[in-house]
Amino acid sequence: MSAAGQIKYRNEASFDEVVSRYPKFPRLIARKIDVHRRGVNYTERTLAAIDPEKHQLYGWNGFKFPHSLLLRDGTTLLVMPKQPDKDPYFVDHFDGKFWLIDEGEAIEEVEIWPKPKYYEKRTNSGLRMGDVVSARPQRLDLFVTSFCYFYHVDEQGCKFCSLPKLHKTLRSENNLPTRLDPDDVRECLIEALKEGGRFTNIHITGGTMVKGADVGDLEVDYYIEILKAIGDTFEAKRFPSQLLATAYNERQLAKLRENTGLGSFTADIEVFGEEKFNWICPGKARWVGYKEWKERLIRGVDIFGRGNISTGIVGGVELATPNGFTSEDEALRSTLDEAESLAEKGVTTVSIVWMPQLGSQFADLKSPSLDYFLRLTQGLQDLRLKYRLTVDFDDYRRCGNHADSDLARLYYADR
Secondary structure, three states, X not given: OOOOOOOOOOOOOOHHHHHOOOOOOOHHHHHHXXXXXXXXXXXXXHHHHOOOOOEOEEXXXXXXXXXXXXXXXXXXXXXXXXXXXXXXXXXXXXOOEEXXXXXXXXXXXXXXXXOOOOOOOEXXXXXXXXXXXXXXXXXXXEEOEOOOHHHHOOOOOOOOOOHHHHHHHHHHHOXXXXXXXXXXXXXXXXXXXXXXXXXXXEEEEOOOOOOOOOOOHHHHHHHHHHHHHHHOOOOOOOOOEEEEOOOOOHHHHHHHHHHOOOOEEEOOOEOOOHHHHHHHOHHHHHHOOHHHHHHHHHHHHHHHOOOOEEEEEEEOHHHOOOOOOOOHHHHHHHHHHHHHHHHOOOOEEEEEEOOOOOOOOOOOOOOOOHHHHHHHHHHHHHHHHHOOOOOHHHOOOOOOOOHHHHHHHHOOOOO
16 A cells, blocks of 8 residues: 655665664564654544544644554554654555555554543543543553743753643643642542553653752652552552652652652663763753763662663664764764663663654754664663663563663563
8 A cells, every 4th residue: 555645755774674684683673663763644544544432542733643553562652643754654544454554565564552441531620531641551651740840941951852842732732730639640540440450550750840959859749749649549558650750869769769659760861971961951961960860870779779770861862963973883882881881880771762853952853773773772672681680660561662671571681
């Protein structure tokens, strides 16, 4: 089947040519990386075949799109719609199935994420539960605040990031508060967990709040409120969970650990190398700083335990112009060296694929080659094997956004 309007503008080796250089690299994970790198566009037949009762959708600027997709082995695709002239993959519908299309050819059958049963129920305050607590195929997601101090006040938001603008729009369109109420969260979790066996982890995140005696104190207090509300739905003291937030100091991390059932903690450094960090993440550089961010991650291992502290990078953004690396080989060496400096101290690193997005300061830039992402993905997993690090709270089921942690299900360290 063909996809009208597709334009091949990248002067690159084909997918098959690239993956043939890495015969041991799983082909479906390589495909996932390429789809994340290029994005998708949905044909009219696909949009007409969507069933709002069955499929998980999200609305933005008056349009409804599939929340995302699954490959035939259960691998998760988390992709944003991309304009047809930007060389995305297409999703088409024919023969009663959804298909991933590249260069006019149907290459993989895909599924649209199934809609949870709790989505259309309402909290006592009247909010639609699917707008309060969203879901990935096996994970519950809480975006507890749409306000990021770096983005909206300091005007120093991360240059690759479009999330504050996106979440602000979504909250406005769905009449959601800027900060979620813990009671609403508790009600949603009670309903979601009735779908026994579906969800394996709870992920909590939100925009940065810098206020307090120490930077982030008020943010920590708010997360404690949210986590206590979540904890009310469990009998055990600890529950499978991940908080993705600012790099907190030891006192703040200890406070989180002692007062909640939180299982793991992540503070995304976004890009390795102090010079690149200062340029791409000026707010994080101003309020915490690159060296201190890394030190706080390392000190966090003593509080949460080895294998329960991680950081994330936006893989490829280190090559952004004009101040990024000019060589993919140099960028890879530097990134893996920095990741290893954390791995040897018990901190694991995961990566997402940088696809320049509308609403970000890097919207008009180009992501690196598929070859680069394959090497980065394998390199990060090799570090986990070398240092016997797990990524259980951020693996293919509990997140799905990291191709390197997808690889983790295929490798077993001798622990």
